[in-house]
Amino acid sequence: MDDREINEKVRMCIAQALGIDVEEVVPDAILFDDLGAESLDLLDIVFRLEKTFGIQIPRGGIQQNVLSSQGLKEDDLVKDGVLTPLGIEKLKMEMPEVDPAKIPEGFRAEDIPTLFTVQTFINLTKRYLKEKEVRGV
Amino acid sequence: MTGIGIDITEVKRIEDISLRHKGFLSRVYTPREIEFCAKKKNMYQHLAARFAAKESVLKALGTGWSGSIGWTDVEVVNDQWGRPEVSTHGRVKEIVKERGIKRISISLSHCRNYAVACAQIIA
DSSP: OOHHHHHHHHHHHHHHHHTOOGGGOOTTOBTTTTTOOOHHHHHHHHHHHHHHHTOOOOTTHHHHHHHSOTTSOHHHHEETTEEOHHHHHHHHHHOTTSOGGGSOTTOBGGGGGGGOBHHHHHHHHHHHHHHHHHHTO | OOEEEEEEEEHHHHHHHHHHSTTHHHHHSOHHHHHHHHTSTTHHHHHHHHHHHHHHHHHHHTOOSOTTOOGGGEEEEEOTTSOEEEEEOHHHHHHHHHTTOOEEEEEEEEOSSEEEEEEEEEO
């Protein structure tokens, strides 16, 4: 499956979950602010992506990559719900599609989903498709 | 530490997702929660209330669904009088212990269309 096909299918999954026109689902649209998504919609999108692409996205897929790094304890990245400087650095690295200015000092872990864009889900899908390929499933 | 969290969930959305996605129930709810709700005539209202409860507890804790927290880490159980109580597992249980939280109170309500939950943390 090439990148274009992946992008189209991810956009379609998001459009169907939110009940909106696929034309609105542009890569830099923010799920909550621009497309009106709610937390349950994120779960719906994840299930649709899993079914469409035959992948398995763990709970908190994106956050898990950011906040459960190998060799690091969760406390090194988040303290009392607030991202540490190391956590902020890691989040910016994991989510290059997000404007770094939107992740200021004091950013709370619970607010990470407010940063999700359509591109976030495209990247997430590609990552898990790659993992699937590596595992040879 | 104290905290409060509230959430509202559309019953129809829970019903739709449950019917559309095989695995939704077992991924989000514990076997006890599924068993409890399945016995009710208005099963999806109860499932929606429990979904709202999970969200409200995480809001009260201020963690959101971050790191290694799983949906089943927050479980709603009912005491001998049928009142809902929160039971924690996994990473959420660790957080509760680390922060010296004594109790998480929960209040649920639902009608045909919506379910709401309010959680309060008492340290």
